[in-house]
Amino acid sequence: MTAKRILGRAVMVALLVLGALVILLPFFWMLSLSLKPADEIFAPGIDFLPSRPEWRNYAKAFQEIQLFQFLKNGAIVCGAILFFQILFAVPCAYALAHRRFLARGAIFGLVIAGLLVPYHVTAIPVFLGLAQAGLLNTYSALVIPFVASVFGIFLFRQFFASLSTDLIDAARIDGLSETAIVWRIAFPLAWPAASAFAVFSVVAHWNDLFWPLIAVSDPNLATPPRGILYFRDEEAGSDFGPLMAAATVITAPLVLGFLLAQRKFIQGITASGLKG
Amino acid sequence: MSAPRPRLREALTDLWLAGPATVAMLVLIFIPALIVGVLSFTDYLFGASTFHWVGLDNYIELFTDRTGRRAVTNTLLYVAVVMPTSIVLSLVAALGVHAVARWSRGLANVLRTAYFMPVAATLVAMATVWQMLLHPNLGLVNQVLALAGMAGQEWLSDRGLVLYTLAVIGIWETIGYNMILFLAGLAAIPEHLYDAAAVDGAERGWERFWTVTWPLLGPTTLFVLVVTATRSFRVFETVATLTNGGPAFASDTLVFAMYREGFVYFKAGYSGAITMVFFFFVLTLTLIQLRLVEKRVHYR
Numbered sequence: 001m002t003a004k005r006i007l008g009r010a011v012m013v014a015l016l017v018l019g020a021l022v023i024l025l026p027f028f029w030m031l032s033l034s035l036k037p038a039d040e041i042f043a044p045g046i047d048f049l050p051s052r053p054e055w056r057n058y059a060k061a062f063q064e065i066q067l068f069q070f071l072k073n074g075a076i077v078c079g080a081i082l083f084f085q086i087l088f089a090v091p092c093a094y095a096l097a098h099r100r101f102l103a104r105g106a107i108f109g110l111v112i113a114g115l116l117v118p119y120h121v122t123a124i125p126v127f128l129g130l131a132q133a134g135l136l137n138t139y140s141a142l143v144i145p146f147v148a149s150v151f152g153i154f155l156f157r158q159f160f161a162s163l164s165t166d167l168i169d170a171a172r173i174d175g176l177s178e179t180a181i182v183w184r185i186a187f188p189l190a191w192p193a194a195s196a197f198a199v200f201s202v203v204a205h206w207n208d209l210f211w212p213l214i215a216v217s218d219p220n221l222a223t224p225p226r227g228i229l230y231f232r233d234e235e236a237g238s239d240f241g242p243l244m245a246a247a248t249v250i251t252a253p254l255v256l257g258f259l260l261a262q263r264k265f266i267q268g269i270t271a272s273g274l275k276g
Numbered sequence: 277m278s279a280p281r282p283r284l285r286e287a288l289t290d291l292w293l294a295g296p297a298t299v300a301m302l303v304l305i306f307i308p309a310l311i312v313g314v315l316s317f318t319d320y321l322f323g324a325s326t327f328h329w330v331g332l333d334n335y336i337e338l339f340t341d342r343t344g345r346r347a348v349t350n351t352l353l354y355v356a357v358v359m360p361t362s363i364v365l366s367l368v369a370a371l372g373v374h375a376v377a378r379w380s381r382g383l384a385n386v387l388r389t390a391y392f393m394p395v396a397a398t399l400v401a402m403a404t405v406w407q408m409l410l411h412p413n414l415g416l417v418n419q420v421l422a423l424a425g426m427a428g429q430e431w432l433s434d435r436g437l438v439l440y441t442l443a444v445i446g447i448w449e450t451i452g453y454n455m456i457l458f459l460a461g462l463a464a465i466p467e468h469l470y471d472a473a474a475v476d477g478a479e480r481g482w483e484r485f486w487t488v489t490w491p492l493l494g495p496t497t498l499f500v501l502v503v504t505a506t507r508s509f510r511v512f513e514t515v516a517t518l519t520n521g522g523p524a525f526a527s528d529t530l531v532f533a534m535y536r537e538g539f540v541y542f543k544a545g546y547s548g549a550i551t552m553v554f555f556f557f558v559l560t561l562t563l564i565q566l567r568l569v570e571k572r573v574h575y576r
Contacts, residue, residue, distance in 0.1 A: 015372070023451065046416065046420070088297040103290075114305050116566075120512075125307070128544075148304045207399055209516060210531070213516065228401055255397055266456055269395060269396075270456055
């Protein structure tokens with residue numbers, strides 16, 4: 001290898017690492033502030049490391065704001081949405097892939113058309129409907145609008161279409177009902193599609209701010225992003241240490257999930273290239 | 277084939293399997309989309325018992341009223357800044373990481389992970405961190421500028437600057453996602469094409485890029501372009517977290533205006549019109565995107 005090439009590589013790596021550091025800077029800064037005592041946060045000068053880690057910021061975040069409640073809400077809402085999305089999407093996707101019936105083309109057409117509609121578009125009428133039903137300010141208001149995932153139906157249909165018909169026919173001859181085939185044969189085989197879809201769904205709804213901002217005003221029902229804004233906008237909001245501790249805790253589950261299962265995570269998120 | 281079953285039972289099975297999802301799609305997506313279109317021609321207010329037809333008034337207001345027009349032009353400007361910048365930077369990063377992967381997979385993986393981190397993180401939480409970084413007195417950014425002898429800026433409250441500040445955060449957030457798409461495109465380019473280009477005399481990095489990489493990356497680039505535009509059109513979280521559309525509507529965008537007019541001021545009709553304009557932009561882009569997905573499939 002010539003000296004020129006080594007130099008070229010060194011310059012390239014240096015630039016890439018510099019870029020990566022810039023991208024990661026907000027993460028470092030968040031961690032740093034979350035561990036700094038208040039007087040160091042307000043002191044002039046640039047210090048990445050606190051003189052001593054101030055763990056009380058994290059204790060405060062859990063005591064003064066209902067951080068635990070926000071995390072619980074996020075888990076309940078994301079879990080319920082994913083459960084109902086799969087409950088609705090999987091049988092429909094199976095029917096679209098392995099059964100012949102009159103409305104099949106029309107229903108698949110609806111699925112494709114549905115991919116074109118961002119969820120912001122339906123917000124006003126869905127809000128009106130939930131208000132009519134007296135469901136605003138409940139967990140239901142956060143879950144119901146998302147139970148019909150056209151993306152989920154599409155993804156599972158594509159996967160089921162690749163399953164061999166012989167397998168399905170064999171199960172039918174064994175006397176299994178169609179419902180049993182869906183849940184005991186097709187769905188377990190669809191694990192790659194299901195895990196990619198789960199990542200896509202949980203990431204989207206854990207991070208969403210638009211709908212929680214509209215559907216609930218009760219802080220006890222706030223999902224993590226909504227919750228952190230309640231905290232920031234209260235008078236305690238100038239208490240930057242605990243605020244950054246809260247931001248760290250809220251960001252941690254998905255970031256850790258990403259670091260532990262990168263391949264799955266990237267698949268799940270980029271699969272949504274079709275519907276961001 | 278299994279034994280023939282009664283047709284009615286078959287039909288009931290189809291209904292049982294596909295019916296719930298179909299009803300849910302109609303009730304939660306298609307009927308609401310129609311209703312919002314109808315509402316956009318009325319002066320309906322949330323909670324009101326009646327409404328009047330106002331024809332195109334809501335649309336006319338959106339495109340002639342100063343605040344309304346701001347939301348449209350700001351969104352277009354935001355997309356016009358984020359889209360090309362994010363694509364160029366992510367392509368450069370992807371080319372670099374792809375080249376590094378030839379001699380060090382480990383380093384390439386670490387770099388890829390770092391660039392993708394913002395995509396996995398909760399944007400609202402990270403926006404509060406950006407607020408700290410950009411704080412006029414305490415923020416890291418202004419302190420670094422001061423060290424370099426430059427004047428600090430009011431990044432989030434200067435009317436001329438605020439939209440570009442949000443655009444930088446938008447770029448920060450999308451680079452990793454686009455880089456992953458470019459890396460997939462680069463991995464699909466067969467190595468022997470580079471050898472052939474070398475035989476034809478294209479040996480230097482630039483020549484290799486223009487004769488092989490860039491043309492073969494064409495479909496990927498188009499796809500990334502449209503995906504980035506679609507995502508940028510939806511900008512909401514950073515606006516709602518950092519500026520509320522201010523100061524003086526300087527960072528108002530379509531989705532934020534839709535939220536404010538509809539759910540803060542309860543003007544469902546006007547908000548419906550904003551929704552339809554937003555829908556029109558996104559629909560156009562998504563249709564292009566679907567065409568590209570189809571093409572990409574044929575390509576392989």
